[in-house]
Amino acid sequence: MKITKKVFKEEMIQRLKEKYAMDINDATPQELFHVLGSVVKAYYADDWVQTWKDYLTEETKQVYYFSIEFLPGKMLKSNLLNLGILDTVRDGLTELGFSLDAIVEQEKDMALGNGGLGRLASCFMDSIASCGLPGNGNGIRYDYGLFKQRFVDGYQVELPDEWLNNGNVWEVRKESKAVDVRFGGNVYMLPLADGRLKPVYENSRLIKAVPYDTAMVGYQNDVVNTLRLWSVEIPVSEENRYRSLEERRELEDLTAVLYPDDSNERGRRTRLLQEYFFVSAGVQSIVRYFKKLNKPLTTMSQYIAIHINDTHPALCIPEMMRILLDECDLTWEQAWEVTVKVMSYTNHTIMAEALEKWPIELMQEMLPRMYQIIEEINRRFVNQYSQYYDIELIERTSIIQNGQVHMANLSIIGSHSTNGVAKLHTDLLKSVVLHDFYTIFPDRFNNKTNGIAQRRWLQLSNEPLANLLDQTIKTSWRKKSNDLHLLQNYVEDDTILTALAKAKKENKVALAQYIEETTGIAVSADAIFDVQIKRLHAYKRQLLNLLHILKLYFAIKDNPDFQMVPRVFIFGAKAAPSYTYAKAIIKAINETAQLINHDPDVKDRIKIVFLENYNVTLAERIIPAADVSEQISLASKEASGTSNMKLMLNGAITLATLDGANIEIRDAVGKENIVIFGLTEEEVYGYYQAQNYNAMSIYENSPTLQRVLNAFIDGTIPNIHFEGQEIFDSLIKYNDEFFVLKDFDSYCVAQKQIEELYGDKRRWQQMSLINIANAGQFSADHTVARYAEDIWQIEPVFAHKEL
Ligand code: 26Q
Structure with missing residues (x-):
């Protein structure tokens, strides 16, 4: 699509006048959004009609x-990007005295x-x-x-x-x-x-x-x-x-x-x-x-x-x-x-x-x-x-x-x-x-x-990284995601490793600012940003994450000088309205956040941030800033997962069980560049067969787990009288359906490993780079190409424009 800035600006002014009988300088961001939307729609109208006709006649x-x-x-930004007019429109709006980002915000x-x-x-x-x-x-x-x-x-x-x-x-x-x-x-x-x-x-x-x-x-x-x-x-x-x-x-x-x-x-x-x-x-x-x-x-x-x-x-x-x-x-x-x-x-x-x-x-x-x-x-x-x-x-x-x-x-x-x-x-x-x-x-x-749309989940949502990629390996990765492999050549290049760290930091600062504005919680962009974002479900085990946080908290309470790399645990999750157990977990995380975030003994070593209303737009803010990607479902339960792919593409290190697509991520990056823990799917099925899982005995034999689980029912975590009991019972009385207690120790070891790796800055950046470089295979472009060939038997309309 070829349009010039000049034509675009004239079009905006004209349409605004027609639609709102108003001078563009008096327009609100909402009015600008609507006019811009209709301008964009007009730009693709011919192609839309033509595509439809082509399919019919051919x-x-x-x-x-x-x-x-x-x-x-x-959809505004991705439409602009796909039409090839994102920069023209952004610059045009700037010249008119507006910011595209402010207009983008208006879209629901x-x-x-x-x-x-x-x-x-x-x-x-x-x-x-x-x-x-x-x-x-x-x-x-x-x-x-x-x-x-x-x-x-x-x-x-x-x-x-x-x-x-x-x-x-x-x-x-x-x-x-x-x-x-x-x-x-x-x-x-x-x-x-x-x-x-x-x-x-x-x-x-x-x-x-x-x-x-x-x-x-x-x-x-x-x-x-x-x-x-x-x-x-x-x-x-x-x-x-x-x-x-x-x-x-x-x-x-x-x-x-x-x-x-x-x-x-x-x-x-x-x-x-x-x-x-x-x-x-x-x-x-x-x-x-x-x-x-x-x-x-x-x-x-x-x-x-x-x-x-x-x-x-x-x-x-x-x-x-x-x-x-x-x-x-x-x-x-x-x-x-x-x-x-x-x-x-x-x-x-x-x-x-x-x-x-x-x-x-x-x-x-x-x-x-x-x-x-x-x-x-x-x-x-x-x-x-x-x-x-x-x-x-x-x-x-x-x-x-x-x-x-x-x-x-x-x-x-x-x-x-x-x-x-x-x-x-x-x-x-x-x-x-x-x-x-x-x-x-x-x-x-x-x-x-x-697979995932790498243009939305990197090019649009993570500009610092996208720009760095463009400068380092050129722009072909946008169409051919496997060209991200080219980044692998820079794994020993300190300039690139430092630039990667800088891009991540920039995203973390932006997220920290958003967190402060929306929750009032101040977090440091030097801390590890540890992210679990997905629907709230027992099998996804947000509870395991919480138990580990409590373990760290008690370590600090027992030893005020406890050494750890500061961490921000970031959650985003909606629970189905009728899913009481999932809602109990939300309440427990929020109350633990209150407890820990306000405890002066913690001295900012731990912050818990549960962001409200997790949705696509919030995901686009969080993912570029993540250091650690929590993919901790019980092995065999998560069919695939896709946030694992989005986080990897943005350079987060995956902390995962061998479940769903995590296995393929491990195979893609190599086992040195991912942190794996927990039961395997075979071991889980082994327990089902033998019917010999006993959560109570794990609890009885672990002083740490006793302390952590008792916190749910003895008032340590405040205001969760019923929820705490429900959670405690799910683990002890109902024998822990998702093996949270069984995987607890190995999860803690894995978390310790994450901390040590993060301490070695260069090593961490190399892992991050390797993750980005190998994320190309998880592009939805590849996935749909396979569906097209194997299942649907359809072909690209322009054979010459294929991947
Ligand atoms: C079914 C009946 C009645 C009402 C609602 C439903 C219902 C609605 C939505 C059942 C399931 C869903 C959604 C399921 C889902 O999102 N599954 C996830 O799909 C992803 C894409 O394949 C996988 O990556 C995840 O592992 C899987 O959990």
């Missing part, structure tokens, strides 16, 4: 990434996701467009995204996320592409004269799904893909005229809020309806598009791929069957072949409680036709495979079991590909969690290790 095979969550964060985070899974979907959207791949997102336009977190007396309080309050510059409402979605009531199959069966619906409800499209601008390649989010509306119709206010409210609320639970939100009617709503709207609009190509429906898989991000969009499978059977008159066999070839599925968890299941009655009541089709898919599956496998295996793999519909089973049976998100995770799927399916469909299983 009949390009496209992927549709179905996800109930997308978590893009702010688009937070239509909980965490890892939603952010992954957004990194993929960026990489798909940036690699010139024909792909689109399909999801829900929630009126309220993930709740805003506040701490009141150390407790998490949730406030609504009113992200649409000032309007949304990026979206385009496409009224003409609306579709109807039907649910509820009864359905029966009416035999027609020609032998076919036609569904007849009674008392069902029709709602209108209206799409809002957002441009996914590729990195300097003229490709602009589409993220399509659906919003509910009540159509004007005879049947709706007489609906009560209450009934209308229920329908309108369908796309009102994102469910804030990222593990098990079971059996909620609205959640199931949300899933069907965006699936049905999305699949209908895909079929409508496909019909424009005038190809036989049986060839659909040559033009369309649909990806199911976790099981939440699994109804894509029966919905595609419904459309092909009921509306396109394909036979069951034809429809099934098309469906399986089109669909693919990613699993993001091995935790049993997170595997989605719906009660049969609920599904029958809400989605009667879906249930009929699922029953038939299941009947045929059982029929076909009981010829080859024993009845127990067939029972374990059935979609319908014990009165419930198992969405993972549906997803595997109804698709041609099932992938895990890190090597270990995929191995566990094959050998344990989905072993039965692996027996039946070995060819369907594959691994796709997660």
